[in-house]
Amino acid sequence: MKITIRVFATLRDELGWREKTLELSHARLIDVINMFPELKERVITSEGKVHEHYRIFVNGVYIDFAGGLERRLEDGDVIAVFPALAGGDS
Numbered sequence: 001m002k003i004t005i006r007v008f009a010t011l012r013d014e015l016g017w018r019e020k021t022l023e024l025s026h027a028r029l030i031d032v033i034n035m036f037p038e039l040k041e042r043v044i045t046s047e048g049k050v051h052e053h054y055r056i057f058v059n060g061v062y063i064d065f066a067g068g069l070e071r072r073l074e075d076g077d078v079i080a081v082f083p084a085l086a087g088g089d090s
Helices: 009-015 029-034 037-043
Strands: 002-007 019-023 054-058 078-083
Touching: 002 009, 009 037, 009 078, 029 037, 037 054
Parallel strands: 002 078
Antiparallel strands: 002 019, 054 078
């Protein structure tokens, strides 16, 4: 199966890539994140949860509503990882 992982905004600049396509026989979301140590160290806390400053989506659905990090991936799934954005005038 083919899985695509995309990173956005400052995370893209920090990692030096914007998209990777993987050929896997089966995987959970956490398995794919673990394949990229530089991504994992930024996005996953020492407790094994998504760091509060990042948001992860699979096929446009926030993972908290779609099985979390244990979600089993399927052919064609697209993972998107965003730094949480903040800003504006107060």
